[in-house]
Amino acid sequence: MDYAAIVFLEIVYMIAFLALASAGLAVVFGMMRVINLAHGEFVMLGGYTTLACVQAGINVYVAMLVIAPIVVGLIGLVIERLVIRHLYGRMIDTMLATWGLSLLLVGIVTLIFGSSAVGVPTPIPGYTLGAYQMGGYNLFIIALAAVVMVGMWVVLRHTRLGLIARGAMQNPEVASALGYDPKKVYMATFAIGAALAGLAGGALAPLTGLLPSSGGAYIAKTFITVITGGAAVLSGTLSSAVMFGAVNQIVSFASTPVIGEIAMLALAIVLLRLMPQGITGRFFRNST
């Protein structure tokens, strides 16, 4: 019974992990159709920002929840101004540019922090569940992912800002005719996407540890989650995170983490074959 509870919590954790790590990409790719291959590096930058702050004596929660998203959001803003804005609508060019960008970011971080693995100490102790001892920090990630998802939903669905953003993505000409500059909306949206990636990176750093190359671990999983999710940014990301997280963990428990990853990828292939438009291309079509 305790074991079942542990398995359940690990499944929920994996879902939260996928949703949190994919949130930024869901905004940048799902809404703006920008294939940002540097998304993993944004997550990594969030982690290193948190690390630098913690080493400077700043409270770890302030570092990961406030400073990391702001710093990575600003970096995203600069990158949008310098690179991305010239490439809207040119998918292949964007891929190349952001791939180059990811290599550059890895290089810069290696120069500053070196290439050995570093970590941020976990701020929450473990908890006991029956005979089992588990990482308490996982619960924090679950809570944070829930807050981020609800927050995104509220902003996109119930605020004027969200309406303008969605409008500018769907039909820039009309938004422009109504007096909203689509360029500014794009800029802000990209920066927010980057900030969400930074938040994920900061929050996940104590669990996974950091390497300049650790962005690579996120990029495949997050793209699969977002693409399989389909057109609706939130419900799509969430529904694919639920499916992939559950399959990955159940298979991991039944066999090994390697088979778990394989099962997840196999499921993604099957899903995209059956639903090329993603989950929300068929279900929850009118959701956000």
Added chain:
Amino acid sequence: MAISRRKFIAASGSAGLIAGAPSIVRSQSGPIKLGSVLDNSGNLDIYGKPMVMATTLAVEEINAAGGLLGRKVQAIQYDTQSDIALYTKFAQQLVRDDKVDVVHGGITSASREAIRQTFRRGNTMYFYNVLYEGGVCDRNTFVTGTTPGQVVEPIVDHAMKKWGKKVYILAADYNYGQITAKWLQHYVKLRGGSVADTGFFPLDVSDFGSTIAKIQQAGPNWVVSALVGGAHMSFYRQWASSGMNKKIPLASTTFGVGNEHLALSAAEGDGILIAGNYSQEAQSASSKDFLAKWGKRFGDTKIVHEIAVSQYQGIMLWAAGVKKAGSLGRDAMLKALESGVAIDGPTGRVAMDPKTHHASLDIHLMEVKGQKLTILETSKQRPPSDTAQSCDLVKNPAENKQFEVKV
């Protein structure tokens, strides 16, 4: 200018002759060439960088003492950038273009197996100076790193007496981890213990949540890790953050080799049992001397780890062989290195065993305490007993394989 095929062949042929000729002359009068292939950048540079520095230090020291056979030693070092493809490329280059006299290099077992046959075919003597899973039996190859008989056995022995008979094994999913896990199973069973389960993890796995739950379900007396590299570090972190480090003791065959104890906080690393040939805490004069030399040459001594010291000792052992042989000729060198040549290095005596081409070494049983590798006990001159079970190059000099233990 139009070039006919005939002219082109004639021209390139003579160019080849001109380029080829001096290298033959050079190899007999110029400096002695020592090649190395190590990862000075990329994922594995935490292992490789100090090894490159150790190579430089050893060669400079040999030259400062007058070189070998009246000639200087020149180090030709290639950065393999943590990329296996570059290992094969640079190995070819060392053998065919640079025509080096010896190669010291390779870090992961995968990289060693990628280049070992190239050196054997090219009659270029090869030293592998890294702890590994044991069993390489090849007269062209010399190993100065530790093997399971030297490291895994003392860990199993100590841990089973201290903690109990039931063990859970975690290992990296490539030849090092796979074969080391077999040795772990072998030594545990030999002592009447049992293996609860064995888990293998590719080098990029960094989420160990389900594994930690499974370990608890299996309820072992202790856990042993043969995990490798940066991503696997998160196992130790997640293990500690769940509070398991207070409940089930942990041992490791790899921890500390990449200075992992410095990357984890004291609270996360304390209590992990390890064994190896080197600790910065060793109080011997030779060890302190080495750190002082390193500090004088490079500054930061914190990065010195076991395999950097192994690389230094490997080169010094080879140099002792050259002196003893009095020539770089292959037969003379083999005879000298197989005569039980030995040096006193920073970690103590390093003696080459003629039968296995592996080294007898002093082995420390250690515990991580306050980000340091504290020595619990030392066994002098432990032989590579695992490889010696099946490898005898004196009897079968043509042998060329890697033996594994059968479980």
